[in-house]
Amino acid sequence: xxxxxxxxxxxxxxxxxxxxxxxxxxxxxxxxxxxxxxxxxxxxxxxxxxxxxxxxxxxxxxxxxxxxxxxxxxxxxxxxxxxxxxxxxxxxxxxxxxxxxxxxxxxxxxxxxxxxxxxxxxxxxxxxxxxxxxxxxxxxxxxxxxxxxxxxxxxxxxxxxxxxxxxxxxxxxxxxxxxxxxxxxxxxxxxxxxxxxxxxxxxxxxxxxxxxxxxxxxxxxxxxxxxxxxxxxxxxxxxxxxxxxxxxxxxxxxxxxxxxxxxxxxxxxxxxxxxxxxxxxxxxxxxx
Numbered sequence: 436x437x438x439x440x441x442x443x444x445x446x447x448x449x450x451x452x453x454x455x456x457x458x459x460x461x462x463x464x465x466x467x468x469x470x471x472x473x474x475x476x477x478x479x480x481x482x483x484x485x486x487x488x489x490x491x492x493x494x495x496x497x498x499x500x501x502x503x504x505x506x507x508x509x510x511x512x513x514x515x516x517x518x519x520x521x522x523x524x525x526x527x528x529x530x531x532x533x534x535x536x537x538x539x540x541x542x543x544x545x546x547x548x549x550x551x552x553x554x555x556x557x558x559x560x561x562x563x564x565x566x567x568x569x570x571x572x573x574x575x576x577x578x579x580x581x582x583x584x585x586x587x588x589x590x591x592x593x594x595x596x597x598x599x600x601x602x603x604x605x606x607x608x609x610x611x612x613x614x615x616x617x618x619x620x621x622x623x624x625x626x627x628x629x630x631x632x633x634x635x636x637x638x639x640x641x642x643x644x645x646x647x648x649x650x651x652x653x654x655x656x657x658x659x660x661x662x663x664x665x666x667x668x669x670x671x672x673x674x675x676x677x678x679x680x681x682x683x684x685x686x687x688x689x690x691x692x693x694x695x696x697x698x699x700x701x702x703x704x705x706x707x708x709x710x711x712x713x714x715x716x717x718x719x720x721x722x723x
Contacts, residue, residue, distance in 0.1 A: 468495075468496055468497060468498040469496055469497045469498065469680060469683060470497075470498055470500050470679075470680075471497050471498065471499045471500060471521050471522070471680065471683050471684070471687060472500045472502070472518075472520040472521050472522070472678070472679075473499055473500070473501045473502070473520060473521065473522040473523075473524065473687065474502050474504070474509040474512070474513065474518060474520045474522070474523050474524065475501055475502065475503045475504075475509075475524050476503075476504070476505065476506035476509065476524060476525065476526050477503055477504060477505055477506070477617070477640075477642075478506065478526055478616065478634055478636065478637045478640055479503075479524060479526070479549075479670065479703075480503050480640065480641060480642065480644065481640055481641045481646065481647075481648060481703050482549075482699045482700050482702075482703045482705070483501060483503065483524075484644040484645055485645075485699045486690075486691070486696055486699060487499050487501060489690075489695065489696070490687060490690050493690070494683075494686070497683060499687075502520075505615045505616075505617060506525065506526045506530060506587070506615075506616065507586065507587065507614050507615045507616075508615075509523065510525070510530045510533065510534065510586070513534055513539055513675055514533060514534060514537050514539060516539075516677075518675070519675050519676065519677030519678050519679075520675050520678060520684075521674060521675070521678045521679070521680050521681065521683055521684030521687065522672055522673075522674060522675075522684045522687050522688060523672065523673050523674075523675050524670065524671075524672045525588070525670060525671050525672065525673075526551060526587075526588055526589070526616070526634055526670055527551055527587075527588020527589065527591075527592070527668045527669070527670065527671070528588055528668045528669070528671055529586065529587060529588040529590075529591040529592075530586070530587070530588060531545055531671045531673055533586065534673065534675070535673075538676070539675055539676055540673045540674070540675065540676065541673065541674040541675065541676055541678070541681055541684075544672075544673045544674040544681075544684070544685060544688065545671060545672075545673045546671060546672055546673075546688050546689075546691075546692075547669035547670070547671050548669065548670055548671070548672055548688070548691035548692060548696075548700070549669060549670040549691075549697075549700040549705040550667075550669055550670075550700075550705050550706045550707055551588070551634060551635075551636065551668055551669055551670050551705060552634070552635040552636075552659060552660065552662070552706075552707055552708055553589050553592055553593060553596075553632055553633065553634060553635060553659075553660045553665070554632070554633055554634075554635040554638065554656045554657075554658065554659045554660060554708070555567070555568055555571075555630060555631075555632060555656070555657045555658045555659075555660065556619075556620065556623055556630065556631050556632065556633045556638070556654045556655065556656055556657060557623060557629065557630050557631075557654065557655060557657045558623055558624055558626055558629075558653060558654055558655075559624075559652070559653055559654065559655055561655075561657070562575075562626070562629070563575040563576050563629035563630070565629060565630045565657050566657055566658065567657070567658050568596070568597065568600060568602065568658065568660070569600070569602070570630075570657075571597075571602060571606050571630060572602060572605050572606060575629065576606075576609065576629040576630055577609060577629060578609055578610075578611055578627065578628040578629060579606050579609050579610045579611070579628060579629070579630050579631065580610075580611055580613065580618075580619040580622045580623055580627075580628040580630070580631035580632070581593050581594075581610055581611070581612055581613070581619065581631065581632050582612070582613055582614070582615070582616050582618075582619055582632070583612050583613065583614060584612075586614070587616065588668055589616050589619075589632055589633065589634055590612070590632070592660070592665040592666065592668060593632045593660070593665075595664070595665045595666065596660050596661075596664035596665040599664045599665070600664065611628065616633060616634060616637065619631040619632060619633060620633050620637070620651065620653075620654050623653075623654050624651075624653030624654045625653075630657065631654075632660075633654070635656065635659055635704060635708055636703055636704040636705050638650065638651055638654075638655075638656055638704070639651075639703065639704050640703070648702065648703055648704070659708040659709060661709065662707060662709050662710075667707070670700075670705065672687075672688045672691060673688075674688070
């Protein structure tokens with residue numbers, strides 16, 4: 436009897452763990468989401484925070500790590516090799532050309548995704564009564580504010596337009612240059628310059644993620660720069676060399692061409708103000 440009982444217990448010890456192992460459910464490992472680093476100019480904060488959840492919903496395994504800063508700041512970070520994001524979003528063409536010249540762009544990834552434009556801005560009270568670009572030569576205009584034409588798309592195309600009008604050299608002595616587009620609007624709003632230039636969509640921007648387009652209070656548009664005076668340009672995106680996941684960067688840039696995304700940019704005034712389309716414009720990738 437003792438022998439039989441011993442054998443039974445021995446058999447039970449061997450069988451028990453085996454049954455437990457088979458009964459235990461397998462726990463699937465949850466994949467960590469892929470991080471997609473995107474550098475975003477502050478002038479696109481509004482549309483970006485509408486686009487971000489749409490892309491993440493369409494790509495559940497991806498989590499966007501978005502950094503929103505002034506366009507001049509993020510351009511310098513990428514040029515100096517301090518950042519190598521999957522996607523660099525720009526306000527125009529000039530910044531991307533600088534990155535290409537520096538060898539920081541993955542070839543074949545440069546693409547336009549939203550129409551941009553520039554406008555002549557004045558303070559809300561407009562004491563100098565500036566209405567058109569030609570008014571910049573008037574004696575009442577003591578100071579004209581512009582972004583650096585060498586580093587900024589806004590400044591580059593402003594100079595192009597004023598040279599075509601024959602005004603650039605005439606107003607050069609009264610022109611002050613800034614590194615950042617936001618500084619122009621601040622200077623004009625404080626009355627320290629009688630006029631300046633700005634990206635037209637930035638006149639209805641926001642500093643709060645998820646907020647609606649908000650018109651600026653201290654500055655207004657005197658005149659959109661006539662399109663015939665400068666080369667049309669778009670916001671452009673690229674994959675930066677050294678990015679950890681360049682293929683996902685390409686996918687995000689392609690997503691910026693989606694009709695639903697184009698409608699978002701349209702809501703934030705990314706179109707030609709002289710010829711507003713009846714429906715949201717489509718923007719196909721442009722390799723340059």
